Amino acid sequence: MPDLTTLGIAEAGRLMARGELTSTALTETFLNRIKAVDHKIASYITVTPELALSAARQADMEMKGGLRRGPMHGIPVALKDIYETAGIKTTGHSNLKKDYVPAIDAETVRRLKDAGAVILGKLGTHEFANGAMTPDQPFPAVLNPWNTKYQPGGSSSGSGAAVAAALCMGAMGSDTGGSIRNPAGFCGTAGIKPTYGLVSRCGIFPLSFSLDTAGPLAWTMEDCALMLDVLAGHDPNDQASAKAPKVDYGAACHRPIKGMRIALARHWYEGKDSVTPEMKKAIDEAARVLKDLGATVEDVVFPDIWDYHICGRLIITTEAHAIHRQEVIETPEKFGYTTRRRFQLGAFITAEQYISALRFRRQLTLDTRAAMRGYDLVMTANHWGAPETFEEPQPIFHFLGKPSLTMPFNVTGQPAATICCGFSSESYPLSFQLAGRAFDEASVFTAGAAYERATTWRSHRPKL
Amino acid sequence: MQGPSQANAACRLHALWRWEGKMSSPKTPTLEEFRARAALSGLTLTPEDIEHLHKGYVGLLDLMQRIPTHWAWAAEPPLVFRADE
Numbered sequence: 001m002p003d004l005t006t007l008g009i010a011e012a013g014r015l016m017a018r019g020e021l022t023s024t025a026l027t028e029t030f031l032n033r034i035k036a037v038d039h040k041i042a043s044y045i046t047v048t049p050e051l052a053l054s055a056a057r058q059a060d061m062e063m064k065g066g067l068r069r070g071p072m073h074g075i076p077v078a079l080k081d082i083y084e085t086a087g088i089k090t091t092g093h094s095n096l097k098k099d100y101v102p103a104i105d106a107e108t109v110r111r112l113k114d115a116g117a118v119i120l121g122k123l124g125t126h127e128f129a130n131g132a133m134t135p136d137q138p139f140p141a142v143l144n145p146w147n148t149k150y151q152p153g154g155s156s157s158g159s160g161a162a163v164a165a166a167l168c169m170g171a172m173g174s175d176t177g178g179s180i181r182n183p184a185g186f187c188g189t190a191g192i193k194p195t196y197g198l199v200s201r202c203g204i205f206p207l208s209f210s211l212d213t214a215g216p217l218a219w220t221m222e223d224c225a226l227m228l229d230v231l232a233g234h235d236p237n238d239q240a241s242a243k244a245p246k247v248d249y250g251a252a253c254h255r256p257i258k259g260m261r262i263a264l265a266r267h268w269y270e271g272k273d274s275v276t277p278e279m280k281k282a283i284d285e286a287a288r289v290l291k292d293l294g295a296t297v298e299d300v301v302f303p304d305i306w307d308y309h310i311c312g313r314l315i316i317t318t319e320a321h322a323i324h325r326q327e328v329i330e331t332p333e334k335f336g337y338t339t340r341r342r343f344q345l346g347a348f349i350t351a352e353q354y355i356s357a358l359r360f361r362r363q364l365t366l367d368t369r370a371a372m373r374g375y376d377l378v379m380t381a382n383h384w385g386a387p388e389t390f391e392e393p394q395p396i397f398h399f400l401g402k403p404s405l406t407m408p409f410n411v412t413g414q415p416a417a418t419i420c421c422g423f424s425s426e427s428y429p430l431s432f433q434l435a436g437r438a439f440d441e442a443s444v445f446t447a448g449a450a451y452e453r454a455t456t457w458r459s460h461r462p463k464l
Numbered sequence: 465m466q467g468p469s470q471a472n473a474a475c476r477l478h479a480l481w482r483w484e485g486k487m488s489s490p491k492t493p494t495l496e497e498f499r500a501r502a503a504l505s506g507l508t509l510t511p512e513d514i515e516h517l518h519k520g521y522v523g524l525l526d527l528m529q530r531i532p533t534h535w536a537w538a539a540e541p542p543l544v545f546r547a548d549e
Contacts, residue, residue, distance in 0.1 A: 210542070
């Protein structure tokens with residue numbers, strides 16, 4: 001039997017279906033590993049061993065009786081701690097919610113449980129999916145498993161770190177300006193921000209209503225696809241939820257990419273602001289692999305990266321302030337020092353500025369769609385280079401430096417995935433993004449999974 | 465595949481949203497001016513908060529020059545954003 005903690009979701013499912021592996025054994029292995037190594041990276045805020053083992057035994061009983069709920073049945077996963085979980089603390093990594101116990105599960109948690117997934121616990125996050133991890137918060141900062149001097153990226157920091165460190169088979173994150181793709185990139189995992197409206201946000205702490213999305217991080221694109229298969233679907237309790245046709249994302253991972261057309265947004269990451277030479281080389285090589293697999297990859301000019309960056313940032317700043325205004329006024333001292341100021345800043349944005357950003361968003365969406373005409377996917381860098389190190393004090397307004405490479409697809413609402421494409425000479429992961437048309441996650445999975453199968457990067461794991 | 469009527473509608477909307485140029489730089493507030501505005505914000509702010517917020521606001525204003533301010537009156541923003549509209 002191989003190391004159970006590095007099995008893919010599909011492979012673990014096959015072993016369970018054949019009776020060669022039990023969910024209980026798999027869950028115990030993950031719980032033991034969490035106990036043994038998580039203190040080195042602090043990815044979990046709460047571990048729920050009794051509940052996990054109980055769910056695993058239930059899954060085993062069902063499978064033994066011939067009931068197979070699907071590929072997530074008996075699979076141990078974990079949740080960013082902004083997903084509400086019935087009877088389990090949901091803290092948002094904040095003093096404000098450190099004792100909050102919801103009564104019901106978020107819709108996505110309900111869907112995972114209905115699919116038979118086993119919830120191992122709750123994962124560290126940037127405070128309310130926005131502030132940095134600072135010492136004035138109630139839980140330790142999550143560290144990067146590749147090298148603990150580095151930050152894991154955020155805001156779904158624990159999700160990226162736990163998946164990379166083999167402390168769960170998949171994790172839920174959220175992405176408003178890049179919060180799934182940043183930790184996926186810095187921790188060397190796969191991750192996908194689905195199309196805005198594809199996955200319910202009901203029961204997830206909001207940051208910015210018109211940009212928030214929920215999605216999975218896992219070791220491979222196929223694992224993300226299997227998770228998204230159970231997560232996607234209309235939810236009448238989420239006003240932005242779309243009625244999109246059901247798609248088999250797991251099957252999409254096994255389609256050929258011959259004939260696929262990919263627009264490379266090179267000017268976003270090789271202009272005035274530029275990725276590291278190692279990142280550039282790795283992305284060039286990834287483009288070559290995709291071409292060898294039969295895709296066409298061509299440089300295409302999109303709107304300026306700074307346009308998306310400020311558009312998204314202005315919307316987030318304004319909406320986040322509106323959401324957190326009452327606490328920011330009444331108990332500002334309970335926020336971490338970066339979170340508080342990021343939430344306060346929105347008080348100075350005028351209605352006209354906010355509406356201009358929304359109008360600009362529609363224009364950028366149309367212009368992006370026009371630039372993508374004739375192409376199935378957009379390919380670009382995921383992040384600029386090395387992860388940040390831990391230094392106090394941390395920058396309050398991080399967005400005043402380089403533009404975010406992930407923000408364009410939050411602004412346009414398109415699906416975008418992060419795919420690892422190597423490692424730097426300092427051993428941190430390198431990665432690129434693939435984005436599809438709205439609700440065409442299938443093409444993203446097809447190309448991403450084909451790339452992963454054609455390369456060896458998925459055989460590298462951090463040593464803890 | 466976009467039908468002709470949809471394409472026309474999209475073009476018409478697009479034309480409506482053309483702006484007359486990037487916004488002229490709004491006056492950057494001094495720390496004193498910003499402090500006066502902060503006093504009306506309803507927020508409880510320390511002097512250190514105000515200094516940080518001033519820097520953040522000035523930085524944001526600078527970036528906001530990229531956003532057009534002169535829009536056709538009919539350029540309705542998405543009230544509930546739909547990625548597939």
